[in-house]
Amino acid sequence: MPCPEIEQLEQYLSGELELPQRSSVDLHLTSCESCRALLEELGENAQTLAAVRSACVAVGGAAGDDAPIPNIPGYDIIRSINAGGQGIIYEARQESTKRTVAVKLLLHGRYADKLARRRFEREIDLAASLNHPSIVAVFDSGTTEDGRMYLVMRYVEGAALDVVEAARELEVEATLQLFRKIAAAVNYAHQRGVIHRDLKPSNVLIDAEGEPHLLDFGLAKTLDLSEAQQSVHTQAGDFVGTLAYAAPEQVGGDPNAVDVRSDVYALGVMLYEMLTAEHPYPIDGHLASIVRSITEQEAMRPSTKRREVDDELDTIVLKALAKAKDRRYQSVADLLRDLERYAAGQPIEAKGDSTLYLLRKTLSRHRGPVAAVAVIFLALTAATVVSVGFWRAAEADSARAQAAFEQSDLQAKKAQAINDFLLDILASANPRRLGRDVTVREAIDQAAATIDASFTDQPLVEADVRNTLAVTYRALGLYEAAEPQVVRALEIRRSLLSEAHIDTLVSMATLGLLFSDAGRFDEAEELTTGVYELHVQHSGEDSPYTLAALNNLGLLRYRQGQHLEAEAIWERVLAGQRAVLGEDHSNTLRTMSNLGWVYCNRGKFDQAVEMSSKSLEIRRRVSGPEHPETLQALSSAAYLATFMGRYAQAANHMEEAYQVQRRVMGESHADTLNTMDGLGWAYLMQGRYEDAQALQLKTIALAKQALGEHHPMTLRMMNNLAVNYDRQERLDMAEPLYRETLDLRREHLGDEHPDTLASLSNLAVVYYQQGRLDETERLWDEVLELRKRTLGNDHPETFVAMHNLAVLYARQGRFDEADKMYAQVLDLRRRVLGPDHPKTLGTMHNIAALRRDQGRLDEAISLGEQVYKRRQALLGHTHPDTLWTLYDLMEVLVRRNAFEQAEQMLISALTAVETEFGEEHQRSEAVRERLTLLREMRAAAAAESSSADDE
């Protein structure tokens, strides 16, 4: 035959060439010297190529595949099954027994002296003594003619444990079952004094029945010995592969530091991977960074990567993975015991035992749910605030209706008719006649029922009465009852008066406010803009009526979440009212108060405070310190202080207002109740949960009587009480109360009312804290969708829903989704609320926390520092939110062991808090507690590293 082509020779070399061609090449080679030389060269080239490729991509390959089949006395080698860093495994038949065995031939494993050889044999003997169904025991060993060591093992048909597949395919329970079998085998060996030292998935074969078989038991030291003699051409990937399961003490390189707890650690890594499909920390990158990960980086809780994993299982896995041996399970038996307890639903024993562990736990427990709750707090405060401001607006509207009424031609006649009617109603509702207290609601209901018959020939009087009834119903929060009254009044006025008649416009405005209260913004929009335009047409831009109508439009915009537009509208109203009515006019002052709120919500605190204190000052001067409007302004300023984190100041203002209101107007007055609710909230924010609770319970009882059980304000108070329970972690009480509030809001405000959605969202917060994450997600998804539909994509409340979902995703370890959602929220908040808005900063704060959880510590620190600085500037150095950012930042710094920096920051925060509130203040104590904690951690870390040095 002619000389074969180079391709054919390559195939011949690699064994790919099939038989007829193969034998003809064989034949040719015997006679062609140049082809023999070429073949040799091709063999060398193949080795060169393998070296080039491994240098380019440091991955393990089938090194040694080309090695000649060894001659092992007593065994027929059938085929090679696998080549790894340590040697090649062959399938073979034992000649004496005819059974199939696995023979592992160690690479380059020649012994320099007898001592080393004896040690090798002793190790093999020990390993051979293991007799366990899940351990592939070694039953023979020896040395080939050319001096290489080999081991003979039971042959197991199976594949190496695939952790990724396990995590994807197996339920948590099945994973634990499989893992327990592996651990039980390890435990068996430990009890016989054999440590594995190199546990990793590739050393666990899974057979067709899914049963595990552990390889290389007790051989790591032996194998290591031979491995150390390998040439420069060692595949570094193998070492890294082993390194991935090496305990911190193994990385230290001191063989004496290795004991059974190193196997506990390796098992921990495997369990982590089997549950999550991921390594506990990154194992790619530079050697230095891998070693750093092993020695320093705390693993993330597995539950962040797989939601079926619960807190207890987290604890078990993390305890097995503890960096310090002393803090791990002290034996595999201990680990197994806890896994069995866990499977049986019994409490596990794994509890943090060391100082540092406990301290870290304390730290993380403090931060856990805060992100979500803080969000709710802001949302609730804003809601409270809005209703305070516009309770007034509503009353003003009814006053205006009254004024319009008084100016009309029919004034005297109508006044008389209404007077008669009301007297009649009051007489019929006489408690003596009914034998019990009559509520306003009953009296009004009775009036409504008799209107039809009372004013048959006086339609305009009927319209007046109906409008008044509607205003009263609205004040009672009975929107459904109010609506037909005002609708009828409007019909009458439209048909008998003109569209632009002042009375018609009053009815339209009342109906518009009603729709706005009920969250029916589209309908409110049409009426409110209509009224405004008609006023402009008939009395011009700057008439008091036009300005009042514009004020209502501002309210609507505010509620629609278009704060920027509301701000512009109110600024325009204020300018007009200052010019037309003067600064001291009640309407002007009301607008100032509204504007204060919108400034506050826009994060413009300086302007908010200026506006609020100015209107309070004028009220005091004009109306006197005890006038209801003055007290309301005081209460309003106190709410602002709450929002800004000045809780003590808020409580003082509220207490002052409350005492006077109680004396002047009585405890059951809506203003008084509103202040009480605010005072309760201020106590709550100060952490005075019991004071707050007592006051809240009293307020709710009074409100139920005075305003009614379904009044939006009563429901808001119930919601706030539930928040208190929530803060006290009494979820068993918070949940039913949130639920009751939700049901009542659904019934009386409708399924899509913003308040109803807030309740739904708050209920989900409880679920979130209870770990019922699927339900949480379902509710928050629903809230988001409804808010998008009813409030629009650009409403701040819609952002809150998105923000909450991101918090949830992050907790579930769905980092990519969390990332995406946060990015969206951040973008929207920056655009709609502004880059320095507290809520924008809140999102940035959470993104920093996400980076921390992702292990991207540098980004977490840089972002955290940014938020901290901005919050210091915006909210002040001592605001709770500012301090939370500091605490979170501190935690990341601690992980980086940057204790010095963390301590400096805490010290300066403590100085600021103590200067502002005094040393005794709770907030000072809280910061001091952190500082103590930090110092203890620092000491513990120092002790740990010095003890690690000793090991």
Added chain:
Amino acid sequence: MQWVTTTLVLDRLQDSEDEAWETFVHRFRQPVVRFAREMGLAADDAEDAAQDALTAFLVAYRAGKYDRGKGRLHSWLFGIAQRTILDRRRRLAKEHRRAPLAQQTAIWDAIPQKAVRMTWDRSWQQAVFDQCLAQVRVELEPKTIQAFELVALRDVPAEEAAEELGMTRNAVFLAKHRVLKRIRELQIEIEAV
């Protein structure tokens, strides 16, 4: 730059030839830089460490301390590189009192010597092959190199590579082996000291 064997470079280095030093640095700076990076030095610091290491080698070499009979250049440079990098880290940590660096020094101490050596070997081998590949690119036809890269490094089937390059199948295989053979020769010329 003219290709010369390392043996020749070392001979010339004895006589303080600038060109020889340049070649030496060109040849052996890269593995030290890679190694230093692997051990956690920043890019700039790694470059500086490599410069220090090679200079230290030169001084020792000219002082006659390098005995080719006692160990290969590969191992000798390893010792020097390791020492230089460690010194540099300690100095950085001390000078700047940069906490993370001080910490990294502790980590360095914790890395098992075996892993350090493997890392060096890998850095060395990567650098050697990089230079071999660079040199074959100078010496051989671009088409030959392309054929090699396609079939040997990118696992493109010979048939496709042949079609893409307008060569015969056999020519592709010949090209592949020509490159590999030359790489092996160059590798020996670099390492055989």
